[in-house]
Amino acid sequence: MSNDKELTKRNSNAAASETPAMVPPVDVTEDESGITLIADLPGASRETLALDVDGDTLTIEAPVSLGTGEGLQAVYAEVRSGRYRRSFTLSRELDSGNISATLRDGVLTLRIPKSEQARPRRIQVQAS
Amino acid sequence: MVSSLLRYPGDVFADFDELHRQLDRLLGARSASGSIRAQHGSFPAVNVGATPEAVEIYAFAPGIDTGALEVTVDKGLLTIAGQRKTDNGAEAQAKRNVYASERPQGTFRRVISLPEDADPDRVQASYTHGVLKVRVEKREASRPRRIEVQDAR
Numbered sequence: 001m002s003n004d005k006e007l008t009k010r011n012s013n014a015a016a017s018e019t020p021a022m023v024p025p026v027d028v029t030e031d032e033s034g035i036t037l038i039a040d041l042p043g044a045s046r047e048t049l050a051l052d053v054d055g056d057t058l059t060i061e062a063p064v065s066l067g068t069g070e071g072l073q074a075v076y077a078e079v080r081s082g083r084y085r086r087s088f089t090l091s092r093e094l095d096s097g098n099i100s101a102t103l104r105d106g107v108l109t110l111r112i113p114k115s116e117q118a119r120p121r122r123i124q125v126q127a128s
Numbered sequence: 129m130v131s132s133l134l135r136y137p138g139d140v141f142a143d144f145d146e147l148h149r150q151l152d153r154l155l156g157a158r159s160a161s162g163s164i165r166a167q168h169g170s171f172p173a174v175n176v177g178a179t180p181e182a183v184e185i186y187a188f189a190p191g192i193d194t195g196a197l198e199v200t201v202d203k204g205l206l207t208i209a210g211q212r213k214t215d216n217g218a219e220a221q222a223k224r225n226v227y228a229s230e231r232p233q234g235t236f237r238r239v240i241s242l243p244e245d246a247d248p249d250r251v252q253a254s255y256t257h258g259v260l261k262v263r264v265e266k267r268e269a270s271r272p273r274r275i276e277v278q279d280a281r
Contacts, residue, residue, distance in 0.1 A: 025230035026228050027231050029225065040191065042172070042188035042259050073177060073178050074177050075176040075178050078174055078175060105255070105258045106259065107191035
């Protein structure tokens with residue numbers, strides 16, 4: 001099983017390495033309860049978008065699909081790569097098991113919550 | 129996927145060009161090259177493809193309300209204009225740290241010159257997965273035709 005998976009992974013990597021992947025622009029903000037990451041992935045669909053968390057590394061990967069077109073010849077191209085890829089390192093206080101993601105109109109919004117212990121707390125000072 | 133659209137066919141300079149762009153981005157430099165209307169790094173990025181029947185323009189403009197998108201054709205120029213709203217604007221007053229703000233925002237406008245044989249009366253535009261596709265049909269007269277050879281007997 002695991003062998004199989006490895007093989008496909010390697011294959012897809014080999015196929016993908018033909019063109020360098022584009023690095024999508026992101027907005028990253030942090031508030032008390034977690035981190036919000038917004039990435040521009042025009043042409044990426046929900047079915048083909050891959051979000052992987054491996055250890056403390058979060059990887060966003062998606063192919064660019066422009067729908068079907070026959071006999072289409074490129075006249076001018078600014079987007080030359082067929083895929084997006086970007087990795088981020090998550091720090092330990094982030095709860096990587098509870099990441100929520102939405103993809104709408106080519107914009108990916110990721111919400112990475114902080115683990116309960118890492119949230120700021122106010123410590124009440126007791127009057128003695 | 130239309131892979132032919134993402135690359136010039138057989139262009140050995142594609143990789144070099146990509147390096148050039150990355151350098152541009154790193155140095156923040158804008159080299160003087162190409163058309164004044166086609167600067168690299170403008171938003172949205174545009175790919176143009178042609179078929180014998182039509183010209184197809186793909187604008188990579190994610191996260192835009194289609195109501196705020198304006199596509200016009202005038203005197204052989206296709207204009208794509210619109211506005212991208214920032215989602216984080218409303219919540220900005222809250223305690224937030226911003227670590228990265230790379231996504232372009234605000235109003236944008238791109239003008240693409242269409243080939244002479246494009247028919248401005250037959251334009252279709254659709255928006256899927258953050259990509260605006262504009263299809264402009266070519267005039268009937270300019271389409272390739274097969275000419276029958278008559279037997280002169």
